[in-house]
Amino acid sequence: MAGYNNNQIKPTPPRWLLAELTYSCPLQCPYCSNPLDYASYKTELSTDDWKRVLTQARKMGAVQLGFSGGEPLTRQDLPELVRHARELGYYSNLITSGYGMTEEKIVQLKEAGLDHIQVSIQASTQELNDHIAGTASFEHKKQVAHLVKKHGYPMVLCVVIHRENIHQMPEILAMAEELGADYLELANTQYYGWAHINRDLLLPTQEQFEKAEAIAQAYKEKVAGKMKIYYVVPDFYEDRPKACMNGWGTTFLTIAPDGVALPCHSARELPGLECPNVNDYSIEEIWYESKTFNFFRGFDWMKEPCRSCDEKEKDFGGCRCQAYLLTGDMYNTDPVCSKSPEHGVIGQAIESARVAALAADEKPLVFRNSKNSRGMD
Amino acid sequence: MTINPQLPIHFSRTHRLQWEEAQQKFVILYPEGMVELNQSSAEILKCCDGERTLADIVTELEQKFATSGLHPDISAFLEVALNNGWIQQ
Ligand code: SF4
Ligand code: SF4
Numbered sequence: 001m002a003g004y005n006n007n008q009i010k011p012t013p014p015r016w017l018l019a020e021l022t023y024s025c026p027l028q029c030p031y032c033s034n035p036l037d038y039a040s041y042k043t044e045l046s047t048d049d050w051k052r053v054l055t056q057a058r059k060m061g062a063v064q065l066g067f068s069g070g071e072p073l074t075r076q077d078l079p080e081l082v083r084h085a086r087e088l089g090y091y092s093n094l095i096t097s098g099y100g101m102t103e104e105k106i107v108q109l110k111e112a113g114l115d116h117i118q119v120s121i122q123a124s125t126q127e128l129n130d131h132i133a134g135t136a137s138f139e140h141k142k143q144v145a146h147l148v149k150k151h152g153y154p155m156v157l158c159v160v161i162h163r164e165n166i167h168q169m170p171e172i173l174a175m176a177e178e179l180g181a182d183y184l185e186l187a188n189t190q191y192y193g194w195a196h197i198n199r200d201l202l203l204p205t206q207e208q209f210e211k212a213e214a215i216a217q218a219y220k221e222k223v224a225g226k227m228k229i230y231y232v233v234p235d236f237y238e239d240r241p242k243a244c245m246n247g248w249g250t251t252f253l254t255i256a257p258d259g260v261a262l263p264c265h266s267a268r269e270l271p272g273l274e275c276p277n278v279n280d281y282s283i284e285e286i287w288y289e290s291k292t293f294n295f296f297r298g299f300d301w302m303k304e305p306c307r308s309c310d311e312k313e314k315d316f317g318g319c320r321c322q323a324y325l326l327t328g329d330m331y332n333t334d335p336v337c338s339k340s341p342e343h344g345v346i347g348q349a350i351e352s353a354r355v356a357a358l359a360a361d362e363k364p365l366v367f368r369n370s371k372n373s374r375g376m377d
Numbered sequence: 378m379t380i381n382p383q384l385p386i387h388f389s390r391t392h393r394l395q396w397e398e399a400q401q402k403f404v405i406l407y408p409e410g411m412v413e414l415n416q417s418s419a420e421i422l423k424c425c426d427g428e429r430t431l432a433d434i435v436t437e438l439e440q441k442f443a444t445s446g447l448h449p450d451i452s453a454f455l456e457v458a459l460n461n462g463w464i465q466q
Contacts, residue, residue: 059399061397061399063395063404063411064409064411091393091395091406091407093408093409115393115408116408118408118409152390152391153391154391154407154408156408156409182408183408225378225460225462228462
Protein backbone atom coordinates (compact mmCIF):
# COMPACT_ATOMS: atom_id res chain seq x y z
CA MET A 1 0.00 0.00 0.00
CA ALA A 2 1.23 3.45 -0.93
CA GLY A 3 0.48 5.57 2.14
CA TYR A 4 -0.14 9.27 2.36
CA ASN A 5 3.12 11.06 2.53
CA ASN A 6 4.22 12.47 5.81
CA ASN A 7 4.41 16.12 4.92
CA GLN A 8 0.67 16.09 4.19
CA ILE A 9 -1.83 16.56 6.96
CA LYS A 10 -3.53 13.42 8.10
CA PRO A 11 -6.80 12.90 6.21
CA THR A 12 -10.10 13.37 8.02
CA PRO A 13 -11.74 10.11 9.10
CA PRO A 14 -14.79 8.71 7.28
CA ARG A 15 -18.18 9.97 8.47
CA TRP A 16 -20.41 8.11 6.04
CA LEU A 17 -20.33 4.41 5.37
CA LEU A 18 -22.33 3.03 2.48
CA ALA A 19 -22.74 -0.72 2.80
CA GLU A 20 -23.79 -2.14 -0.54
CA LEU A 21 -24.91 -5.48 0.80
CA THR A 22 -25.67 -7.11 -2.53
CA TYR A 23 -25.96 -6.47 -6.25
CA SER A 24 -29.02 -8.65 -6.49
CA CYS A 25 -32.22 -6.72 -7.12
CA PRO A 26 -35.63 -7.68 -8.48
CA LEU A 27 -35.93 -4.30 -10.21
CA GLN A 28 -34.26 -3.21 -13.44
CA CYS A 29 -33.99 0.59 -13.34
CA PRO A 30 -32.22 1.81 -16.48
CA TYR A 31 -30.36 4.50 -14.44
CA CYS A 32 -29.06 2.14 -11.76
CA SER A 33 -25.69 3.24 -10.37
CA ASN A 34 -24.40 -0.32 -9.98
CA PRO A 35 -21.54 -1.20 -12.34
CA LEU A 36 -22.56 -2.38 -15.80
CA ASP A 37 -20.77 -5.68 -15.26
CA TYR A 38 -22.21 -6.23 -11.76
CA ALA A 39 -23.22 -9.78 -12.71
CA SER A 40 -19.56 -10.77 -12.84
CA TYR A 41 -19.02 -9.95 -9.13
CA LYS A 42 -20.59 -12.98 -7.61
CA THR A 43 -19.14 -13.22 -4.12
CA GLU A 44 -20.76 -11.45 -1.19
CA LEU A 45 -19.28 -10.66 2.20
CA SER A 46 -20.48 -12.84 5.06
CA THR A 47 -22.40 -11.55 8.06
CA ASP A 48 -19.24 -11.62 10.17
CA ASP A 49 -17.29 -9.70 7.54
CA TRP A 50 -19.91 -6.95 7.52
CA LYS A 51 -19.95 -6.79 11.30
CA ARG A 52 -16.19 -6.38 11.35
CA VAL A 53 -16.36 -3.62 8.73
CA LEU A 54 -19.08 -1.79 10.68
CA THR A 55 -17.11 -2.04 13.91
CA GLN A 56 -13.85 -0.82 12.39
CA ALA A 57 -15.41 2.13 10.55
CA ARG A 58 -17.40 3.20 13.60
CA LYS A 59 -14.27 3.21 15.69
CA MET A 60 -12.69 5.65 13.25
CA GLY A 61 -15.69 7.99 13.50
CA ALA A 62 -18.19 6.92 10.83
CA VAL A 63 -21.68 7.69 12.12
CA GLN A 64 -24.09 7.70 9.19
CA LEU A 65 -24.62 4.26 7.74
CA GLY A 66 -26.52 3.41 4.58
CA PHE A 67 -27.61 -0.14 3.84
CA SER A 68 -28.08 -0.28 0.10
CA GLY A 69 -27.42 -2.48 -2.90
CA GLY A 70 -28.96 -3.78 -5.13
CA GLU A 71 -31.90 -4.46 -2.92
CA PRO A 72 -30.64 -4.85 0.67
CA LEU A 73 -33.83 -6.66 1.69
CA THR A 74 -32.65 -9.70 -0.25
CA ARG A 75 -30.00 -10.23 2.49
CA GLN A 76 -31.52 -12.45 5.17
CA ASP A 77 -29.09 -11.15 7.78
CA LEU A 78 -30.24 -7.54 7.45
CA PRO A 79 -31.92 -7.41 10.91
CA GLU A 80 -28.78 -8.82 12.49
CA LEU A 81 -26.60 -6.22 10.80
CA VAL A 82 -29.02 -3.45 11.80
CA ARG A 83 -28.86 -4.61 15.41
CA HIS A 84 -25.07 -4.62 15.34
CA ALA A 85 -25.08 -1.11 13.83
CA ARG A 86 -27.41 0.17 16.54
CA GLU A 87 -25.22 -1.24 19.28
CA LEU A 88 -22.27 0.58 17.79
CA GLY A 89 -24.18 3.88 17.74
CA TYR A 90 -24.64 4.33 14.00
CA TYR A 91 -27.60 6.18 12.57
CA SER A 92 -28.78 3.58 10.07
CA ASN A 93 -30.57 4.32 6.85
CA LEU A 94 -32.17 1.59 4.75
CA ILE A 95 -32.20 2.48 1.07
CA THR A 96 -34.75 0.22 -0.54
CA SER A 97 -37.02 -0.16 -3.53
CA GLY A 98 -39.62 -1.51 -1.10
CA TYR A 99 -39.73 -4.74 -3.06
CA GLY A 100 -39.99 -7.68 -0.66
CA MET A 101 -40.87 -5.44 2.31
CA THR A 102 -43.65 -6.60 4.66
CA GLU A 103 -45.17 -5.04 7.76
CA GLU A 104 -43.56 -7.76 9.82
CA LYS A 105 -40.11 -6.84 8.46
CA ILE A 106 -40.72 -3.16 9.13
CA VAL A 107 -41.52 -3.92 12.77
CA GLN A 108 -38.62 -6.35 13.10
CA LEU A 109 -36.15 -3.81 11.71
CA LYS A 110 -37.50 -1.10 13.99
CA GLU A 111 -36.94 -3.34 17.00
CA ALA A 112 -33.45 -4.08 15.77
CA GLY A 113 -32.77 -0.32 15.82
CA LEU A 114 -33.18 0.88 12.25
CA ASP A 115 -33.53 4.67 12.20
CA HIS A 116 -34.91 5.43 8.79
CA ILE A 117 -36.25 3.88 5.61
CA GLN A 118 -35.92 5.51 2.23
CA VAL A 119 -38.33 4.16 -0.35
CA SER A 120 -37.77 4.85 -4.02
CA ILE A 121 -40.66 5.31 -6.40
CA GLN A 122 -40.04 5.59 -10.12
CA ALA A 123 -42.99 7.76 -11.16
CA SER A 124 -46.40 9.04 -10.06
CA THR A 125 -48.41 6.55 -12.12
CA GLN A 126 -48.50 2.80 -11.99
CA GLU A 127 -47.93 2.43 -15.69
CA LEU A 128 -44.76 4.49 -15.82
CA ASN A 129 -43.42 3.26 -12.48
CA ASP A 130 -43.75 -0.35 -13.50
CA HIS A 131 -42.28 0.32 -16.93
CA ILE A 132 -39.16 2.04 -15.54
CA ALA A 133 -38.70 -0.43 -12.69
CA GLY A 134 -39.10 -3.24 -15.20
CA THR A 135 -41.29 -4.94 -12.59
CA ALA A 136 -44.85 -4.45 -11.32
CA SER A 137 -44.23 -2.68 -8.02
CA PHE A 138 -46.15 0.62 -7.81
CA GLU A 139 -49.03 -0.28 -5.52
CA HIS A 140 -46.77 -2.21 -3.20
CA LYS A 141 -44.33 0.69 -2.90
CA LYS A 142 -47.17 3.00 -1.88
CA GLN A 143 -48.26 0.52 0.77
CA VAL A 144 -44.71 0.28 2.07
CA ALA A 145 -44.52 4.06 2.31
CA HIS A 146 -47.69 4.05 4.44
CA LEU A 147 -46.35 1.31 6.70
CA VAL A 148 -43.04 3.10 7.18
CA LYS A 149 -44.95 6.12 8.47
CA LYS A 150 -47.30 4.02 10.54
CA HIS A 151 -44.41 2.52 12.48
CA GLY A 152 -42.86 5.83 13.38
CA TYR A 153 -39.91 6.04 11.04
CA PRO A 154 -39.09 9.30 9.32
CA MET A 155 -40.15 8.61 5.75
CA VAL A 156 -38.02 9.65 2.85
CA LEU A 157 -39.34 9.21 -0.62
CA CYS A 158 -36.80 9.20 -3.39
CA VAL A 159 -37.69 9.77 -7.02
CA VAL A 160 -34.99 9.72 -9.67
CA ILE A 161 -35.85 12.31 -12.31
CA HIS A 162 -35.20 11.90 -16.04
CA ARG A 163 -36.87 12.57 -19.37
CA GLU A 164 -39.47 9.84 -19.02
CA ASN A 165 -40.94 11.16 -15.75
CA ILE A 166 -39.91 14.82 -15.54
CA HIS A 167 -43.29 15.93 -16.91
CA GLN A 168 -44.91 14.32 -13.85
CA MET A 169 -43.22 16.75 -11.43
CA PRO A 170 -46.52 18.25 -10.14
CA GLU A 171 -48.03 14.79 -9.62
CA ILE A 172 -44.87 13.45 -7.98
CA LEU A 173 -44.92 16.32 -5.48
CA ALA A 174 -48.61 15.79 -4.75
CA MET A 175 -48.07 12.04 -4.32
CA ALA A 176 -45.26 12.61 -1.81
CA GLU A 177 -47.39 14.99 0.20
CA GLU A 178 -50.33 12.59 0.15
CA LEU A 179 -48.12 9.72 1.30
CA GLY A 180 -46.98 11.88 4.22
CA ALA A 181 -43.31 11.91 3.31
CA ASP A 182 -41.15 13.82 5.78
CA TYR A 183 -38.52 14.28 3.12
CA LEU A 184 -38.72 14.09 -0.63
CA GLU A 185 -35.53 13.58 -2.55
CA LEU A 186 -35.83 14.62 -6.17
CA ALA A 187 -32.65 13.23 -7.59
CA ASN A 188 -31.92 14.26 -11.11
CA THR A 189 -30.21 11.33 -12.78
CA GLN A 190 -26.43 11.30 -12.51
CA TYR A 191 -25.02 9.85 -15.69
CA TYR A 192 -22.83 6.97 -14.52
CA GLY A 193 -23.27 3.22 -14.77
CA TRP A 194 -26.48 2.28 -16.50
CA ALA A 195 -27.62 5.88 -16.81
CA HIS A 196 -24.53 6.63 -18.89
CA ILE A 197 -25.42 4.09 -21.57
CA ASN A 198 -29.07 5.20 -21.54
CA ARG A 199 -28.26 8.90 -21.54
CA ASP A 200 -29.78 9.75 -24.92
CA LEU A 201 -33.09 8.44 -23.63
CA LEU A 202 -32.92 9.84 -20.10
CA LEU A 203 -31.41 13.31 -20.32
CA PRO A 204 -34.16 15.97 -20.35
CA THR A 205 -33.86 19.19 -22.31
CA GLN A 206 -32.89 22.44 -20.62
CA GLU A 207 -36.48 23.72 -20.91
CA GLN A 208 -37.79 20.59 -19.20
CA PHE A 209 -35.24 20.98 -16.40
CA GLU A 210 -36.03 24.61 -15.80
CA LYS A 211 -39.76 24.06 -15.77
CA ALA A 212 -39.52 21.10 -13.38
CA GLU A 213 -37.13 22.91 -11.08
CA ALA A 214 -39.38 25.97 -10.87
CA ILE A 215 -42.34 23.74 -9.94
CA ALA A 216 -40.31 21.93 -7.26
CA GLN A 217 -38.96 25.16 -5.77
CA ALA A 218 -42.44 26.68 -5.55
CA TYR A 219 -43.73 23.54 -3.84
CA LYS A 220 -40.88 23.74 -1.35
CA GLU A 221 -42.37 26.93 0.03
CA LYS A 222 -45.87 25.51 0.04
CA VAL A 223 -44.90 22.54 2.24
CA ALA A 224 -42.27 24.31 4.37
CA GLY A 225 -42.28 22.93 7.92
CA LYS A 226 -44.12 19.78 6.81
CA MET A 227 -42.07 18.11 4.11
CA LYS A 228 -38.44 18.87 3.31
CA ILE A 229 -37.59 18.73 -0.37
CA TYR A 230 -34.04 17.93 -1.42
CA TYR A 231 -33.49 18.84 -5.00
CA VAL A 232 -30.37 17.24 -6.43
CA VAL A 233 -29.33 19.49 -9.29
CA PRO A 234 -28.54 18.05 -12.68
CA ASP A 235 -24.99 19.20 -13.21
CA PHE A 236 -25.10 18.98 -17.02
CA TYR A 237 -26.93 22.30 -16.96
CA GLU A 238 -24.58 24.01 -14.50
CA ASP A 239 -21.31 25.73 -15.34
CA ARG A 240 -19.42 24.46 -12.30
CA PRO A 241 -19.18 20.82 -11.27
CA LYS A 242 -20.38 19.46 -7.95
CA ALA A 243 -17.92 19.00 -5.10
CA CYS A 244 -18.04 15.29 -5.71
CA MET A 245 -18.19 13.18 -2.52
CA ASN A 246 -17.21 16.32 -0.57
CA GLY A 247 -13.68 15.61 -1.82
CA TRP A 248 -12.09 12.24 -2.51
CA GLY A 249 -11.38 10.20 0.60
CA THR A 250 -12.52 12.90 3.02
CA THR A 251 -15.98 11.79 4.15
CA PHE A 252 -17.45 8.84 2.24
CA LEU A 253 -16.55 5.18 2.26
CA THR A 254 -18.43 2.68 0.12
CA ILE A 255 -18.03 -1.06 0.52
CA ALA A 256 -19.22 -3.06 -2.50
CA PRO A 257 -20.95 -6.44 -2.04
CA ASP A 258 -17.73 -8.37 -2.62
CA GLY A 259 -15.81 -6.33 -0.04
CA VAL A 260 -14.06 -3.89 -2.37
CA ALA A 261 -13.65 -0.48 -0.72
CA LEU A 262 -14.44 2.53 -2.89
CA PRO A 263 -14.12 6.31 -2.35
CA CYS A 264 -17.39 6.66 -4.29
CA HIS A 265 -19.80 4.05 -5.56
CA SER A 266 -18.78 4.60 -9.19
CA ALA A 267 -15.02 4.44 -8.60
CA ARG A 268 -14.97 0.84 -9.73
CA GLU A 269 -15.20 2.14 -13.29
CA LEU A 270 -11.90 4.02 -13.04
CA PRO A 271 -8.81 2.29 -14.47
CA GLY A 272 -5.74 1.37 -12.43
CA LEU A 273 -7.03 2.20 -8.97
CA GLU A 274 -6.50 -1.31 -7.58
CA CYS A 275 -9.29 -0.89 -5.07
CA PRO A 276 -8.50 -2.75 -1.84
CA ASN A 277 -10.72 -5.43 -0.34
CA VAL A 278 -11.81 -5.58 3.30
CA ASN A 279 -10.86 -9.26 3.26
CA ASP A 280 -7.21 -8.22 2.96
CA TYR A 281 -6.94 -4.99 4.96
CA SER A 282 -8.55 -3.22 7.89
CA ILE A 283 -10.70 -0.15 7.22
CA GLU A 284 -8.04 1.97 8.90
CA GLU A 285 -5.33 0.70 6.52
CA ILE A 286 -7.64 1.15 3.56
CA TRP A 287 -8.65 4.69 4.49
CA TYR A 288 -5.26 6.09 5.41
CA GLU A 289 -2.75 3.98 3.50
CA SER A 290 -4.26 2.52 0.35
CA LYS A 291 -3.23 3.83 -3.04
CA THR A 292 -6.90 4.11 -4.02
CA PHE A 293 -7.97 6.39 -1.19
CA ASN A 294 -4.91 8.60 -1.59
CA PHE A 295 -5.18 8.79 -5.37
CA PHE A 296 -7.15 12.04 -5.66
CA ARG A 297 -6.69 13.39 -2.15
CA GLY A 298 -5.55 16.96 -1.98
CA PHE A 299 -4.62 18.94 -5.10
CA ASP A 300 -1.29 17.52 -6.31
CA TRP A 301 -2.87 15.21 -8.86
CA MET A 302 -4.60 18.05 -10.70
CA LYS A 303 -3.94 19.16 -14.24
CA GLU A 304 -4.69 22.60 -15.65
CA PRO A 305 -7.03 24.47 -15.54
CA CYS A 306 -7.86 23.12 -12.05
CA ARG A 307 -4.30 23.20 -10.72
CA SER A 308 -4.04 26.99 -10.77
CA CYS A 309 -7.73 27.71 -10.33
CA ASP A 310 -8.87 29.67 -7.29
CA GLU A 311 -12.05 27.59 -7.04
CA LYS A 312 -10.34 24.25 -6.55
CA GLU A 313 -11.00 24.15 -2.82
CA LYS A 314 -14.68 24.60 -3.51
CA ASP A 315 -15.31 21.78 -6.00
CA PHE A 316 -12.05 19.75 -5.99
CA GLY A 317 -12.10 19.78 -9.79
CA GLY A 318 -15.44 17.96 -9.89
CA CYS A 319 -16.15 14.29 -10.37
CA ARG A 320 -13.36 11.90 -11.40
CA CYS A 321 -15.78 9.37 -12.84
CA GLN A 322 -17.47 12.01 -14.97
CA ALA A 323 -14.08 13.25 -16.21
CA TYR A 324 -13.17 9.69 -17.14
CA LEU A 325 -16.47 8.74 -18.77
CA LEU A 326 -16.73 11.92 -20.82
CA THR A 327 -13.12 12.82 -21.64
CA GLY A 328 -11.36 9.46 -21.36
CA ASP A 329 -8.88 10.82 -18.79
CA MET A 330 -9.70 10.67 -15.10
CA TYR A 331 -7.18 13.43 -14.27
CA ASN A 332 -8.97 15.98 -16.43
CA THR A 333 -11.14 18.79 -15.18
CA ASP A 334 -14.74 17.62 -14.90
CA PRO A 335 -16.08 18.71 -18.32
CA VAL A 336 -19.18 20.20 -16.68
CA CYS A 337 -16.91 23.12 -15.74
CA SER A 338 -17.05 25.91 -18.32
CA LYS A 339 -13.28 26.37 -17.85
CA SER A 340 -12.64 22.84 -19.07
CA PRO A 341 -11.19 22.75 -22.60
CA GLU A 342 -13.49 19.78 -23.18
CA HIS A 343 -16.64 21.46 -21.93
CA GLY A 344 -18.04 20.98 -25.46
CA VAL A 345 -18.76 17.31 -24.78
CA ILE A 346 -21.56 18.35 -22.44
CA GLY A 347 -23.22 20.41 -25.16
CA GLN A 348 -22.83 17.45 -27.52
CA ALA A 349 -24.46 15.10 -25.01
CA ILE A 350 -27.37 17.48 -24.55
CA GLU A 351 -27.79 17.88 -28.31
CA SER A 352 -27.55 14.16 -28.93
CA ALA A 353 -30.28 13.51 -26.34
CA ARG A 354 -32.46 16.21 -27.88
CA VAL A 355 -32.10 14.68 -31.34
CA ALA A 356 -32.94 11.24 -29.92
CA ALA A 357 -36.04 12.67 -28.23
CA LEU A 358 -37.30 14.09 -31.51
CA ALA A 359 -36.49 11.02 -33.59
CA ALA A 360 -39.43 8.77 -34.35
CA ASP A 361 -37.40 5.56 -34.00
CA GLU A 362 -36.10 5.96 -30.46
CA LYS A 363 -34.00 2.97 -29.50
CA PRO A 364 -35.18 1.09 -26.40
CA LEU A 365 -33.81 1.58 -22.88
CA VAL A 366 -31.23 -0.93 -21.73
CA PHE A 367 -32.64 -2.31 -18.48
CA ARG A 368 -30.40 -3.26 -15.59
CA ASN A 369 -30.59 -7.02 -15.35
CA SER A 370 -28.20 -9.94 -15.30
CA LYS A 371 -28.69 -10.81 -18.94
CA ASN A 372 -27.77 -7.31 -20.09
CA SER A 373 -24.98 -7.15 -17.54
CA ARG A 374 -23.33 -10.32 -18.77
CA GLY A 375 -23.24 -8.78 -22.24
CA MET A 376 -21.10 -5.89 -20.85
CA ASP A 377 -18.08 -7.79 -19.63
CA MET B 378 -42.85 29.25 13.74
CA THR B 379 -42.09 30.65 17.18
CA ILE B 380 -41.77 29.08 20.61
CA ASN B 381 -44.94 29.07 22.67
CA PRO B 382 -43.82 30.00 26.23
CA GLN B 383 -46.72 28.06 27.77
CA LEU B 384 -45.90 24.69 26.26
CA PRO B 385 -43.21 22.18 27.14
CA ILE B 386 -40.61 21.40 24.49
CA HIS B 387 -39.54 17.92 23.42
CA PHE B 388 -36.73 16.74 21.23
CA SER B 389 -37.92 15.34 17.87
CA ARG B 390 -38.76 11.65 17.77
CA THR B 391 -37.38 11.35 14.27
CA HIS B 392 -33.98 12.86 15.12
CA ARG B 393 -31.31 11.57 17.42
CA LEU B 394 -29.08 13.60 19.75
CA GLN B 395 -25.85 11.76 20.41
CA TRP B 396 -22.37 12.27 21.82
CA GLU B 397 -19.68 11.47 19.23
CA GLU B 398 -16.48 10.26 20.81
CA ALA B 399 -14.41 10.63 17.62
CA GLN B 400 -15.48 14.24 17.18
CA GLN B 401 -15.68 15.09 20.86
CA LYS B 402 -19.00 16.79 20.37
CA PHE B 403 -22.75 16.28 20.34
CA VAL B 404 -24.42 15.81 16.97
CA ILE B 405 -27.99 15.64 15.72
CA LEU B 406 -28.61 12.73 13.38
CA TYR B 407 -31.49 12.49 10.93
CA PRO B 408 -32.10 10.78 7.58
CA GLU B 409 -28.84 10.97 5.67
CA GLY B 410 -27.66 14.02 7.56
CA MET B 411 -25.83 15.30 10.60
CA VAL B 412 -25.46 18.62 12.39
CA GLU B 413 -22.51 19.17 14.72
CA LEU B 414 -23.39 21.12 17.85
CA ASN B 415 -21.35 23.45 19.98
CA GLN B 416 -21.48 22.96 23.71
CA SER B 417 -24.14 25.51 24.54
CA SER B 418 -26.54 24.30 21.82
CA ALA B 419 -26.13 20.75 23.08
CA GLU B 420 -26.85 21.85 26.67
CA ILE B 421 -30.07 23.54 25.57
CA LEU B 422 -31.28 20.58 23.53
CA LYS B 423 -30.57 18.16 26.35
CA CYS B 424 -33.14 20.10 28.40
CA CYS B 425 -35.88 19.53 25.81
CA ASP B 426 -37.41 16.56 27.59
CA GLY B 427 -41.10 17.17 26.96
CA GLU B 428 -41.64 18.58 30.45
CA ARG B 429 -39.79 21.85 30.59
CA THR B 430 -40.96 25.10 29.01
CA LEU B 431 -38.71 27.85 27.67
CA ALA B 432 -38.65 29.62 31.07
CA ASP B 433 -37.78 26.35 32.86
CA ILE B 434 -34.88 25.76 30.51
CA VAL B 435 -33.54 29.28 31.02
CA THR B 436 -33.71 28.93 34.81
CA GLU B 437 -32.08 25.53 34.70
CA LEU B 438 -29.14 26.64 32.58
CA GLU B 439 -28.64 29.93 34.40
CA GLN B 440 -28.33 27.95 37.62
CA LYS B 441 -26.12 25.31 36.11
CA PHE B 442 -23.65 27.85 34.73
CA ALA B 443 -24.11 30.39 37.54
CA THR B 444 -25.00 33.20 35.20
CA SER B 445 -27.97 35.31 34.13
CA GLY B 446 -29.42 36.97 31.03
CA LEU B 447 -29.48 33.80 28.93
CA HIS B 448 -33.10 34.22 27.84
CA PRO B 449 -32.51 35.95 24.49
CA ASP B 450 -29.85 33.48 23.33
CA ILE B 451 -31.74 30.38 24.39
CA SER B 452 -34.97 31.59 22.91
CA ALA B 453 -33.28 32.45 19.60
CA PHE B 454 -31.58 29.06 19.38
CA LEU B 455 -34.78 27.16 20.21
CA GLU B 456 -36.54 29.00 17.45
CA VAL B 457 -33.88 27.85 14.99
CA ALA B 458 -34.23 24.33 16.36
CA LEU B 459 -38.00 24.44 15.98
CA ASN B 460 -37.77 25.58 12.39
CA ASN B 461 -35.28 22.82 11.63
CA GLY B 462 -37.60 20.22 13.10
CA TRP B 463 -35.14 19.26 15.89
CA ILE B 464 -37.70 20.05 18.61
CA GLN B 465 -41.47 20.19 18.85
CA GLN B 466 -44.09 21.49 21.26
S1 SF4 C 1 -31.60 1.58 -8.95
FE1 SF4 C 1 -33.29 0.12 -9.35
S2 SF4 C 1 -32.26 -1.66 -10.25
FE2 SF4 C 1 -30.64 -0.46 -9.27
S3 SF4 C 1 -30.45 -1.34 -7.24
FE3 SF4 C 1 -31.89 0.37 -7.07
S4 SF4 C 1 -33.93 -0.54 -7.33
FE4 SF4 C 1 -32.41 -2.07 -8.06
S1 SF4 D 1 -11.24 24.65 -13.37
FE1 SF4 D 1 -11.33 22.90 -11.97
S2 SF4 D 1 -11.14 23.77 -9.91
FE2 SF4 D 1 -11.63 25.47 -11.32
S3 SF4 D 1 -13.86 25.67 -11.20
FE3 SF4 D 1 -13.42 24.29 -12.93
S4 SF4 D 1 -13.47 22.23 -12.06
FE4 SF4 D 1 -13.34 23.66 -10.33
